[in-house]
Amino acid sequence: MVYHKDIIERCYQRYPQTIEKARKLLSRPLTLTEKILYNHLFDQNMVAMYERGKLYAEFQPDRVAMQDATAQMALLQFIHAGRETTVVPASIHCDHLVQARDDAETDLKRALVENQEVYDFLRSMALRYNIHFWEPGAGIIHQIVLENYAFPGGMMIGTDSHTPNAGGLGMMGIGVGGSDAVDVMVGIPWELKWPKIIGVKLTGKLQGWTSPKDVILALLGKLTVKGGTGCVMEYFGPGARTLSATGKATICNMGAELGATSSVFPYDEKIAAYLRATGRAEVAEMADTIASHLKMDEEVEAHPEKYYDQVIEINLSELEPHLNGPFTPDLAHPLSTMKETLKKENYPVEVSAGLIGSCTNSSYEDLTKAAFLLKEAMAQGITPRSKLYLNPGSDRIRMTLEKNGILKIFKDAGVVIFSNTCGPCIGMWDRYDMAANTPNTIVTSFNRNFAKRADGNPHTHAFVTSPELVVALGLAGRLDFDPRVDTLSLPDGRNIRLPEPKGEEIPEAFSSDTQLGLLPPAEDPKGVRIIVSPTSERLQLLDRFPAWNGEDFTGCRVLMKVAGKCTTDHISMAGSWLKYRGHLDNISNNLLLGATSAFSGETGRVKNLLNGEYQTPAQVARAYKTSHIPWVIIGDKNYGEGSSREHAAMEPRHLGGVAVIARSFARIHETNLKKQGLLALTFAHEEDYEKVREDDLIDIPVSSLKPGEMLAVVLHHSDGTNETIFCQHTYNDTQIAWFKAGSALNLITQQGKK
Ligand code: SF4
Structure with missing residues (x-):
């Protein structure tokens, strides 16, 4: 069980x-x-x-x-x-x-x-x-x-x-x-x-x-x-x-x-x-x-x-069968409108590939319907004109298909059976049948079709549909094929119409004979050693963030004053950085690379006040950290919107940041900052954002942090003048305890030990 x-x-x-x-x-x-x-x-x-x-x-x-x-x-x-x-x-x-x-x-x-x-x-x-x-x-x-x-x-x-x-x-x-x-x-x-x-x-x-x-x-x-x-x-x-x-x-x-x-x-x-x-x-x-x-x-x-x-x-x-795309899943085309759409739009009509399966459409019902069509077509001497690929959703479903002779139908039709993993659905498709950047059309039973999602090619037009329609369009090799009215031509010149797809909702019995599955539990969990190589580039055991030392933050540098929209993707980019998701120090090099500086208008570049050079935010943050200079980020409206990616809060903490002061926060990111032991403050008066200068030194009286009370933050300008601005926060007592302990996890550990 x-x-x-x-x-x-x-x-x-x-x-x-x-x-x-x-x-x-x-x-x-x-x-x-x-x-x-x-x-x-x-x-x-x-x-x-x-x-x-x-x-x-x-x-x-x-x-x-x-x-x-x-x-x-x-x-x-x-x-x-x-x-x-x-x-x-x-x-x-x-x-x-x-x-x-x-x-x-x-x-x-x-x-x-x-x-x-x-x-x-x-x-x-x-x-x-x-x-x-x-x-x-x-x-x-x-x-x-x-x-x-x-x-x-x-x-x-x-x-x-x-x-x-x-x-x-x-x-x-x-x-x-x-x-x-x-x-x-x-x-x-x-x-x-x-x-x-x-x-x-x-x-x-x-x-x-x-x-x-x-x-x-x-x-x-x-x-x-x-x-x-x-x-x-x-x-x-x-x-x-x-x-x-x-x-x-x-x-x-x-x-x-x-x-x-x-x-x-x-x-x-x-x-x-x-x-x-x-x-x-x-x-x-x-x-x-x-x-x-x-x-x-x-x-x-x-x-x-x-x-x-x-x-x-x-x-x-x-309801009509649909083809949604390209480049967004909400561009919905009922099948009967497709021929008209193709006359207006310049989408490549030839279907270069069809993708079946994934977490979205890997059921026994889906795959028996797809196989039924292939079997019917092959019985008439028709093989798919487009290359077809299948990612079964699990080894259990794959073995059930194998046991019941369904997988053989796919193989006989020349369908490439990929592993029971995401593959092309998450861009992990090393596609060598298509030269880079070639405009082409694919049909998929997956769920997402943003540009580059499947094969990294921005000119691949992906249309999302059902597995049975992927097979029908793959057999015809064309996007304007409507199996309800159009026919496929046979080698002997006759034309046939595909029958309506038939499948079985659930098999008589699912195979239990899988080759890959669940790892048995350890006999002695406490004796298991966590395996992380100290030389790994992809994984790094985390050090605990230090507890607050009880002193106010004084002389903080402004690492970046962000202008406009700043999502968690701007703070911690994805793409090629994905491989470092388990290595905090390495992934921290992407800090704020997508954010725009309000001072220079440049994206991903800020002034290092120690030497006057413009560098990446991570380079400057590391320089400040080495020199024991605390620093802050100044955010605009809704700072940290987007995903709940925790790296966007962990990276500034790791590189020596002490606070983010923003016009407003996306709530999840604000909570993430609190959990990682950073101060998340908002300007009591939004226009005070304008008062922060590139070479300011900032004092934050954090020892006065109490629920519901504002903090008087002092901006020391380089011309010798000072301005006091008020910052609000939403910390409750528990969250203040997170801050003092250095992070929410530190506090949990302390409580666990008591
Ligand atoms: Fe499902 Fe695709 Fe996400 Fe994998 S990458 S879980 S197949 S949507």
Whole structure:
């Protein structure tokens, strides 16, 4: 048994009481989203009214999942918490670092060598702290979660944006940054803004070539990539009950493309069937005992407009197959409009490649439908005109396909079977069939299609669609092919129409004969040595940040006064820096490289006041640190917006920064700064931002830091004049204790030792 029965039991035991309390408090029926949220409040005595989209609440999710790229820094921080194990079950999935080039076996062998030090570290952490470790190639994080861990009415966080995939089984999955994962693993309350809720009523039944993927592709066309921001997408209605659990997961997965916090379906017979098929009959039985709590109240379903912030209705019977793209997943084209679109737009019509699978569309249903079409075509002597590639979502699904003769159909049709990892979905596709920068079109059953996402080529036009349509377009080799009306020509001159795709929702039995899977736990976890080479360029054990020395900050230099927008990506860039995500000192060299200086107008360059030279912010910060000069960053509005990347807060702390003073903060980044032991202050008067000069020396009376009280910060100008400005902050007593201890983790360790 891979899932943790005790966690599910504990979650389900709380439901009846929590729901009753919340219903009384709100004096109205509840949506499913509200039920899940209330049932996962960190403090069950804090059941209160939370204004949607405004107030933050503290939660305790049931589990944590981490993929190998983001897990590294999260786990390096976790070491400092001094825990013997994680407070809730956690899992690590090695899926992002495998490059797709030749075939599963060759690619995996190469990845094991290239990423050995990362895998060794993650494996040793898993053994030491009793975390589940899924070997490279065992499967993609969200597919593994769906097959093993997700349960109706649960709540989980994952260090990957497509964690909402678990909503297919009725679990609220939320994508977060590594520091959030650390909070949950060490038992700190995890904060989330109480979301708005968009109700999506599904009626009718999917027909012919239309698939669950088209539900979300159509929604993306309606709502755009920003339409779900701050919201949970809650699906309901008779149409929802006709969709397989894995079809539901596909829809929830791509809620991330809407910018939604999460997506969720109510518990139903399809979900129960999937739980049983994947060896979790016991979980289905447990869910049955509280089934009424695992769906919205009947009154909500009857009058959705009264309870949701927005209601959208989709009639599945009338829905068309879609192709969304290129370059953005919300550019939705119903299939019947594609020929017209291609006349207007200059998209390459020839399909150079088709990508099937990924965490989004790897179900038995998806892949049996795709194989059915290939088999039918090959029986008529037709082979795909475009190159086709398949990334199965897990070794379990791959072995099931192999056992049932489905994989052979793909192989016979010339489909390249990549490993059970992300590969082309995350740009890890070493594509040698296409010269760099050649304009071309690909069709994919994945979820994202931003420029360069698949193969690094900015001129690859990627269209997102269902796996069956990827196969149909791959067989025709053309983007203007509509299998409902167009025919394929046979070598003998005859023309045939492809039959409508047929697949099986779930196999009679999933194979248990996988070659790659879960690492068995250590017999003696305490005896496991954490493996990090001291000479590694990719991994570095973290030193504890020093505790505050009790003195005010005086004579601080301004490292950079940032002008305008500054996201966490501007503070800590991704791209080629990704490989250093587990090495704080190396990745710190990217500090503020994307930010623009208000003094010089230059991006990623600042003046070193020690020698007058213009250098990168990291070079200057290191020079100040060596000279024992504290420094600050001056931020503009909404400083640190974007992702919850903890590196953006850890890097300035590592390089000797003591404070960020901004016109305003993005809340998550502000909290991250506090957790890492930096001061996060805002100008009481926004216009005081203008008073800060490049060569100022700044005094911050940090010993006066108290909840709700402003700090009088003194700017010493080089012309001998001084100005006092007032700075606000949002520190509470606990957060002040984080600051004094040097970081939130330092404090947790101290408390653990008492
Ligand atoms: Fe993310 Fe793609 Fe991997 Fe899914 S397959 S986890 S979307 S990179």
